[in-house]
Amino acid sequence: NFEAISRRELVAVAAEAEPTEAEPSAAAGVPKGRYVALLFDNLSLERRNRKQVLAALESFIDEGLEQNDVFLIALNTGKLEIVKPFTSNGPGLKAALRGLAQAPASGDSLKKSKRYLKRTVYNEEIYRTVQGPGGNVAGEAGGADSIDYSYAVASSQRLLTEINNMRRLEYERIRQALQVTDELVRAVAGVEGRKAVVWVGEDLALRPLLDVYNVWYSRCVPLETVMTVLQPEVWGEDLKLDREFAALAASAQASGTTFYLIDASDRDRELATADYTPPSAVSVFMAESTGGGAWTPGANLAEVRDLTEGAHYMALATGGALYENTRDVERVLDTLADQVATYYYLGYRRDGPPDGKRHDVKVRVHGDNLRVRHHDQVLDRTEPQRLADLAVARLRLDIGGNELGLKVSLDEPEPSDGGRFIQPVQLAIPVNRLVLVPDADRHLGQILVAVAVLDDEGNTAPAHLVRLRLAIPSDRYSEDAVAVQRIRLLMREGTRRIAVGVRDEVSGIEASQAIAISGEVPSAGS
Known part of the structure; x- marks a missing residue:
C-alpha cells in the first residue's frame, strides 16, 4: 500500500519528490497538424542519395510547419538515435538535416559491394569449351557436348557461395533496420493525434538478394541436370523476412502510424553506369538453349522490383505510400506532402469493452476510380495498453502529461546476481x-502503474504493469498529504533510463515521468 505523509515529512524523506504545479496534459499539447517522424536508415543510404533527399526535405518541413505539424528527426546507426525530438522549430530542424548531410554514410560500401557482386555474376565466364586433340573443340559443332561441365559447376557454386554470404549480411541489415523502426513506432504509440513515419533508405527487400540470385539462376539453369539449381521462388523462402515485416506492420497498426517510404536509390543512374559486359558466345549459346529466347544484355527491371518488395508491403499494410526511383526528389516530396496532409478520421466503436486485440478493417467509398488507403487492422486498445504506450513515449521522446503531479526519484541501487541490480524507485x-x-x-x-526501461544499446522492453491499492486512514487524510509508493525493480546492467506511467483508475487521469540512472551500478558481493 501507499504511505501517506505530509509535505514537510516528504521533504525529509526525498527532496526530489516535492510536488509542483501540474504540467500541461498530453491532450493540451496535441498539435493541430500531425506528428511526422523522419527516420533515416543510415546503414543503407549512399551519401549522394542521402544528401539530395535531405536538401529537398527542408521545403517539405516548411510546408508541414504551415499546417501546424511537428517533426522529429531520427537516425538508424545500428540503434535508434533521436537527433531532434518532436518540435515546430524550423531553423533547428533544418540545422539537424544539414548536420546529417555531413555525417558518414554507411551505405556507400554496402551498395558498392552489391553492385560489384551483381556485375560479377553477369560477367563471370561460367562456361568454357573442352579442347580436343590438336586444340580442336570437342563435341559436335562445338555445341552443348563441348562444354566443360566440371568447370561450369565449380564456377557456379563459387558464385552461389558469394551470393549466399552477401544475402546473410543483407538479411541482418534489413532485420536490424526493422527492429530500429519498430522502436520508433512503439515510442510514438503513446502520442495522441495523427502520426506518420517517413522512412528514408534503400533496398528494403522482403527476400534479400533475390535480384542477384535471379541473374545467377538465368545463367546456371542449363546446369540443373548436373547440380541443384533452385527456382528463385524456392531459394527466396530460405531467408525471408515476412514475419519481421508483419510484426512491424502490426506494431504500426496498433500505434495508429502510417508509413511513407522513400527508396532513395537512383535506379536510372545505377542502370546507366552498370557494366553488364556480354559474356562469351558459349554463354550466350547456353542461355538461349534453355528456351529463354534471344539473350540480351542489361538488367531485368523485375530484379529492381525485388529490392523494394518489403517497402511496398509496409506502405499497403499501413495505408501509406512508397516513392521509388527518386531522381526528381522535389517532385516526390511534393506528392508526399499532399499524401500526408490529405486524410479523414473515421470513428467506430465496437460493442462491449475494449478487448486489446487487432481487428480487420475495410473501408468502402462511393464512386469509380477511387482508391482508399487505410490500415489493414486497428487495435481496440485497453486502458492498460494505453498506459504502457504512454510510458514508452515518455521514455523515448519525453512526451506526456502530468496532471497528477507525479514525481519519480531513485534511491541507491543494490547489488544482485547474474549481471543485474535492484533499483528502488x-x-x-x-x-x-x-x-x-x-x-x-x-x-x-x-492506481495502475506502467514501468518502461531503456538500455545503453537503445533497446526497450514491453512496459511492466502493476495495480496498486491506496488506503489512507481518515485520521491521516488531508488535502496537504502526499501518497508515496516505493517499488523495487530488478534490472540488467546497462539500464540507463526509467519511465513511469500512472493512471488513477477512479478518475481516469493519467501522468508520466522519466528519470535517468546515473553513477556506478553495484556488482554482486560489493
Whole structure:
C-alpha cells in the first residue's frame, strides 16, 4: 500500500519528490497538424542519395510547419538515435538535416559491394569449351557436348557461395533496420493525434538478394541436370523476412502510424553506369538453349522490383505510400506532402469493452476510380495498453502529461546476481490530485502503474504493469498529504533510463515521468 505523509515529512524523506504545479496534459499539447517522424536508415543510404533527399526535405518541413505539424528527426546507426525530438522549430530542424548531410554514410560500401557482386555474376565466364586433340573443340559443332561441365559447376557454386554470404549480411541489415523502426513506432504509440513515419533508405527487400540470385539462376539453369539449381521462388523462402515485416506492420497498426517510404536509390543512374559486359558466345549459346529466347544484355527491371518488395508491403499494410526511383526528389516530396496532409478520421466503436486485440478493417467509398488507403487492422486498445504506450513515449521522446503531479526519484541501487541490480524507485503523488472514496475509517483509491526501461544499446522492453491499492486512514487524510509508493525493480546492467506511467483508475487521469540512472551500478558481493 501507499504511505501517506505530509509535505514537510516528504521533504525529509526525498527532496526530489516535492510536488509542483501540474504540467500541461498530453491532450493540451496535441498539435493541430500531425506528428511526422523522419527516420533515416543510415546503414543503407549512399551519401549522394542521402544528401539530395535531405536538401529537398527542408521545403517539405516548411510546408508541414504551415499546417501546424511537428517533426522529429531520427537516425538508424545500428540503434535508434533521436537527433531532434518532436518540435515546430524550423531553423533547428533544418540545422539537424544539414548536420546529417555531413555525417558518414554507411551505405556507400554496402551498395558498392552489391553492385560489384551483381556485375560479377553477369560477367563471370561460367562456361568454357573442352579442347580436343590438336586444340580442336570437342563435341559436335562445338555445341552443348563441348562444354566443360566440371568447370561450369565449380564456377557456379563459387558464385552461389558469394551470393549466399552477401544475402546473410543483407538479411541482418534489413532485420536490424526493422527492429530500429519498430522502436520508433512503439515510442510514438503513446502520442495522441495523427502520426506518420517517413522512412528514408534503400533496398528494403522482403527476400534479400533475390535480384542477384535471379541473374545467377538465368545463367546456371542449363546446369540443373548436373547440380541443384533452385527456382528463385524456392531459394527466396530460405531467408525471408515476412514475419519481421508483419510484426512491424502490426506494431504500426496498433500505434495508429502510417508509413511513407522513400527508396532513395537512383535506379536510372545505377542502370546507366552498370557494366553488364556480354559474356562469351558459349554463354550466350547456353542461355538461349534453355528456351529463354534471344539473350540480351542489361538488367531485368523485375530484379529492381525485388529490392523494394518489403517497402511496398509496409506502405499497403499501413495505408501509406512508397516513392521509388527518386531522381526528381522535389517532385516526390511534393506528392508526399499532399499524401500526408490529405486524410479523414473515421470513428467506430465496437460493442462491449475494449478487448486489446487487432481487428480487420475495410473501408468502402462511393464512386469509380477511387482508391482508399487505410490500415489493414486497428487495435481496440485497453486502458492498460494505453498506459504502457504512454510510458514508452515518455521514455523515448519525453512526451506526456502530468496532471497528477507525479514525481519519480531513485534511491541507491543494490547489488544482485547474474549481471543485474535492484533499483528502488519512489513514486509520489499529492493526495489532492487523486480521487479517493471514503470507506468507514479510510479513504480508498487504486492506481495502475506502467514501468518502461531503456538500455545503453537503445533497446526497450514491453512496459511492466502493476495495480496498486491506496488506503489512507481518515485520521491521516488531508488535502496537504502526499501518497508515496516505493517499488523495487530488478534490472540488467546497462539500464540507463526509467519511465513511469500512472493512471488513477477512479478518475481516469493519467501522468508520466522519466528519470535517468546515473553513477556506478553495484556488482554482486560489493
